[in-house]
Amino acid sequence: MSTETKNLNQNAVIVGGGPAGFATALMLAKRGWHQITVLEKRPAADFYEPDKSFNYLIDGRGQKFTDLFGLTEKLAKISVPNTEFYLTEIKADGNRKTSKLPTRVSNRKTGYQLPRRAFLQLLFQEIDENWQDRITTLFNTKCLEVNNKNGKLTIIAQGINDQTNYQFQPDLLVGCDGINSLVRQTLDKWDNSGTDKFKMQFFPSASSGLKYKVLTLTPNFPLDHNNSEQAVCTMAYAIRGAFSDSQRSLSLVIFPFANPNEPRTAVIVTRPEHEIWKLQDAEKLSEFLEKSFPQFPINKIVSSEEKERFAKSEGGSFPIPQYCSGLHLLLSNTDNYTGIVLLGDAVHCFPPDIGQGVNSALEDVFILNEALEQTNNIISDSLPLFEYLRSPDIKPLIRLAQTVFPWQYNQNIVGKRLWSINFFMRLFLSKILPFIFAPAVILIQNHKLSYREIWSMAQRTTIYIYVLGMVLIFGSLALLLDNF
Numbered sequence: 001m002s003t004e005t006k007n008l009n010q011n012a013v014i015v016g017g018g019p020a021g022f023a024t025a026l027m028l029a030k031r032g033w034h035q036i037t038v039l040e041k042r043p044a045a046d047f048y049e050p051d052k053s054f055n056y057l058i059d060g061r062g063q064k065f066t067d068l069f070g071l072t073e074k075l076a077k078i079s080v081p082n083t084e085f086y087l088t089e090i091k092a093d094g095n096r097k098t099s100k101l102p103t104r105v106s107n108r109k110t111g112y113q114l115p116r117r118a119f120l121q122l123l124f125q126e127i128d129e130n131w132q133d134r135i136t137t138l139f140n141t142k143c144l145e146v147n148n149k150n151g152k153l154t155i156i157a158q159g160i161n162d163q164t165n166y167q168f169q170p171d172l173l174v175g176c177d178g179i180n181s182l183v184r185q186t187l188d189k190w191d192n193s194g195t196d197k198f199k200m201q202f203f204p205s206a207s208s209g210l211k212y213k214v215l216t217l218t219p220n221f222p223l224d225h226n227n228s229e230q231a232v233c234t235m236a237y238a239i240r241g242a243f244s245d246s247q248r249s250l251s252l253v254i255f256p257f258a259n260p261n262e263p264r265t266a267v268i269v270t271r272p273e274h275e276i277w278k279l280q281d282a283e284k285l286s287e288f289l290e291k292s293f294p295q296f297p298i299n300k301i302v303s304s305e306e307k308e309r310f311a312k313s314e315g316g317s318f319p320i321p322q323y324c325s326g327l328h329l330l331l332s333n334t335d336n337y338t339g340i341v342l343l344g345d346a347v348h349c350f351p352p353d354i355g356q357g358v359n360s361a362l363e364d365v366f367i368l369n370e371a372l373e374q375t376n377n378i379i380s381d382s383l384p385l386f387e388y389l390r391s392p393d394i395k396p397l398i399r400l401a402q403t404v405f406p407w408q409y410n411q412n413i414v415g416k417r418l419w420s421i422n423f424f425m426r427l428f429l430s431k432i433l434p435f436i437f438a439p440a441v442i443l444i445q446n447h448k449l450s451y452r453e454i455w456s457m458a459q460r461t462t463i464y465i466y467v468l469g470m471v472l473i474f475g476s477l478a479l480l481l482d483n484f
């Protein structure tokens with residue numbers, strides 16, 4: 001039987017139209033599924049959410065998915081490649097220094113950086129142009145409940161503006177609804193296995209709990225008060241603040257964009273007790289920014305409305321790295337099996353330190369595709385296979401997120417210095433003895449390695465460093481004793 005015929009009666013509901021949700025819809029449509037519904041509570045794919053306007057770097061791992069859809073070329077056209085990453089640092093005294101960012105290892109696939117909403121729009125455009133007959137996207141629609149009556153799944157959703165009620169009885173429910181996933185929480189309530197497999201397990205990191213907000217700037221802003229030079233859209237900027245005490249010290253990190261007309265965004269990440277989070281209105285924010293960045297015409301390039309919005313916004317805070325070990329559930333009824341599967345942030349979530357949130361979500365979808373392929377789309381076989389193939393990577397991914405790069409936000413100078421010593425020692429040792437020492441921050445860029453392989457190589461490196469340290473200590477002691 002062909003895949004097309006097999007799937008005629010299969011339909012799927014995907015909760016969440018973020019990167020994982022749209023990617024899953026495309027993957028299922030390409031596999032021949034006919035009735036795919038995406039429920040998304042936001043009003044549109046490219047809806048501008050100021051505090052979610054950060055950039056993604058889609059690396060080789062994420063490109064396993066875009067390659068599958070022939071989308072990598074389109075992605076490249078709307079992104080800044082990491083072969084061309086330049087950063088201009090503007091110090092508080094006005095001195096500027098531009099350097100090429102060493103973010104890329106030479107023999108790795110080029111990564112593409114673009115705003116989150118541009119990436120979501122790219123995926124949605126593919127749905128809209130080529131898969132409308134198979135995929136229905138209901139924006140402004142919130143999934144309210146997931147019910148199970150004798151093995152039959154019922155999904156209840158409601159239109160946010162018009163209160164329209166929806167009910168679905170899918171063969172497959174995909175939970176792509178992010179960190180506070182309703183689908184995962186429902187599975188956790190239903191689970192009576194005693195294993196807590198749908199409960200999140202937490203692994204605190206040094207960046208968890210840091211607060212962030214995003215400030216929107218005009219597209220082509222001047223770099224100083226004399227208008228002597230305009231910003232280049234494909235260049236990243238780090239504007240260093242004049243204050244040095246921990247309550248007020250601040251940097252603005254401005255992402256590179258391919259589109260010269262797109263408003264630029266400056267991300268502010270700092271500790272929750274920082275002075276900037278206490279400023280309640282545009283006026284107070286203006287005063288603080290003026291004093292903080294005397295070298296930079298910040299108040300000319302951020303509108304009063306935007307300052308007011310920024311001051312009033314709740315912003316976000318970096319999550320504690322977390323995952324749950326259960327990735328799927330099968331329900332059986334008299335006719336067949338229905339299945340529920342969790343992907344992306346719904347199952348593994350962490351701060352953005354290692355840039356793997358979206359890439360790991362796209363890799364989940366890629367692996368689910370493989371599981372469906374190997375089992376001829378039979379849900380009762382494919383979901384267990386998916387969990388078997390993917391779950392060994394998830395705890396290692398969380399451990400990498402927890403340990404690899406959490407001190408990059410200047411939240412604690414001692415922590416950052418110790419981390420830098422550790423990092424440069426690993427980098428140095430890997431240069432002289434590459435077959436023995438492997439720094440995780442470099443390995444993550446190798447999409448051919450799974451997270452579990454990267455984590456075990458990083459752990460091996462740690463053991464070798466301890467052994468080397470012991471050899472050096474005991475060797476020095478032996479030499480000292482010899483000389484006495």
Ligand SMILES: Cc1cc2nc3c(=O)[nH]c(=O)nc-3n(C[C@H](O)[C@H](O)[C@H](O)COP(=O)(O)OP(=O)(O)OC[C@H]3O[C@@H](n4cnc5c(N)ncnc54)[C@H](O)[C@@H]3O)c2cc1C
Pocket residue numbers: 015016017018019020021039040041042054055056057141142143144176177178179182212316343344345346351352355356357358359360361
């Ligand atoms: C500040 C910040 C910077 C980041 N930077 C990076 C980075 O540089 N690189 C990177 O790889 N990752 C980064 N990430 C992480 C990345 O954004 C996430 O890992 C990624 O978005 C996960 O995709 P997802 O589709 O699983 O979940 P989400 O993107 O969270 O999407 C979930 C979707 O589900 C919808 N939804 C939720 N509940 C319901 C419901 N009940 N009904 C209907 N819809 C619902 C939401 O509206 C949302 O659109 C960053 C995250 C943050 C917070």
